[in-house]
Structure formats: C-alpha cells, structure tokens
Amino acid sequence: MNKSVKIIISICVCVLVGFLSGFATQSSVKTWFxxxxxxxxxxxxxxxxPVWTVLYIMMGIAFGLIWSSNFKDKKVVKxxxxxxxxxxxxxxxxxxxxFGLCNPLLAFIEILLLWLFIFETIKVFKPIDGLASKLLYPYLAWVSFATILNGSIWWLNK
Structure with a gap:
C-alpha cells in the first residue's frame, strides 16, 4: 500500500470517529446543553x-505519515x-x-487525560516524522481551549 492510500485511509478513519462521536453530541446539544x-x-x-473536521483531517494526515514512514525502528512506529x-x-x-452522559466533571477529568495523550503522541511522532508531529499542534491547542471551556462549564454548573 503506498503512502497516499495510507494517508487517505487514515483521514477517513479519523473523520469517521469524529462523525460517530457526533451522535453523542447531537443527543443533548439542543436539549441539555x-x-x-x-x-x-x-x-x-x-x-x-468545521474546526473539528479540519483537526480530524490533520490528525489523519499525521497518522498516515507515521504509518507510511520508513523509520528503521518498527517498534517505535508501532x-x-x-x-x-x-x-x-x-x-x-x-x-x-x-454530551451523552451530560457529565461535565467526568468529561473534564477525561479531557485532562486526553490532553496528556495528545502531548505524548506529538512527542513520539517527532523522531519518526517532524511534520506529523507538527500537524497535531493545532489539535493540542484546541483541546487546551476545550479543557478550559469544559472546566469552566463544570464550575459554573456544579
């Protein structure tokens, strides 16, 4: 499988995850939220x-670059x-x-963990492919903002 195909598959998977998680959002965005x-x-x-669509595409490109890399240590890539x-x-x-459970506190705790894993992903991508790592910076920035927003919503509604 060539690099372009791997990138396209990766983009499709990331966008699909975003699309599917949107179902949980739709369940309460027009009611509870x-x-x-x-x-x-x-x-x-x-x-x-639109922001999440762009971020999922960038995530897919980043993953596709890692998946198709010629990095010598395959354990590091895996x-x-x-x-x-x-x-x-x-x-x-x-x-x-x-949105699904309408639980800002649990979501806040979870988004802190998500932020750490995004940061770690950027770190482990960097030696394999610098561009792949950099493509995740906007994602980390948006999730940083989302973490503050989530925490604020929890605080205002506790």
Missing part, C-alpha cells in the same frame, strides 16, 4: 463542526501508532461523557 451555564468565551455552536489510537479513542469518549 441549552440549559447549561456557559462562560463568556464559549464559541458559537456553528464553529465546532508504539506511536498505539498511542495515537488511544488518544483517538479518548477523543471519542469525551463526547459520550460530556
């Missing part, structure tokens, strides 16, 4: 879908791919906890 106190810096709802998979799973889990 409307009743929640939000901080003044809460972005408009329409912003989330480990990096596993760490990426864990953070992608945690990404999907957050939507279930926050």
């Amino acid at each position: 409307l009743t929640v106190n939000k901080p003044f810096f809460n972005p408009p709802s329409w912003l989330f879908a 480990s990096a791919m596993i760490i990426f998979g864990i953070q992608l799973g945690l990404n999907a889990l957050w939507s279930i906890l926050f």
Whole structure:
C-alpha cells in the first residue's frame, strides 16, 4: 500500500470517529446543553463542526505519515501508532461523557487525560516524522481551549 492510500485511509478513519462521536453530541446539544451555564468565551455552536473536521483531517494526515514512514525502528512506529489510537479513542469518549452522559466533571477529568495523550503522541511522532508531529499542534491547542471551556462549564454548573 503506498503512502497516499495510507494517508487517505487514515483521514477517513479519523473523520469517521469524529462523525460517530457526533451522535453523542447531537443527543443533548439542543436539549441539555441549552440549559447549561456557559462562560463568556464559549464559541458559537456553528464553529465546532468545521474546526473539528479540519483537526480530524490533520490528525489523519499525521497518522498516515507515521504509518507510511520508513523509520528503521518498527517498534517505535508501532508504539506511536498505539498511542495515537488511544488518544483517538479518548477523543471519542469525551463526547459520550460530556454530551451523552451530560457529565461535565467526568468529561473534564477525561479531557485532562486526553490532553496528556495528545502531548505524548506529538512527542513520539517527532523522531519518526517532524511534520506529523507538527500537524497535531493545532489539535493540542484546541483541546487546551476545550479543557478550559469544559472546566469552566463544570464550575459554573456544579
């Protein structure tokens, strides 16, 4: 399988995870979430879908670059791919906890773990492919903002 095919498959998988986790979001975004106190810096709802779409595409490209790399130590590559998979799973889990279970506290605890795994993914990607690592910086920045937003929502509604 060539590099382009691996990147396309990786993008499709990441976007699919985002799409599927969106079902948990839809279950309460127009009901429960409307009743929640939000901080003044809460972005408009329409912003989330395009931002996440771009981030999932960038994540897919990053993973595809790692998957198709010629890095000599295949154990390092496999480990990096596993760490990426864990953070992608945690990404999907957050939507279930926050929107599906309507539990900002549990989601806040989980997003802290997600942030650590994104940071670790960036670290382990860097020696394999610098561009793949850099493609995850916007994702880390957005999740950093989302962590503050999640924590603020929990605090305002506890």
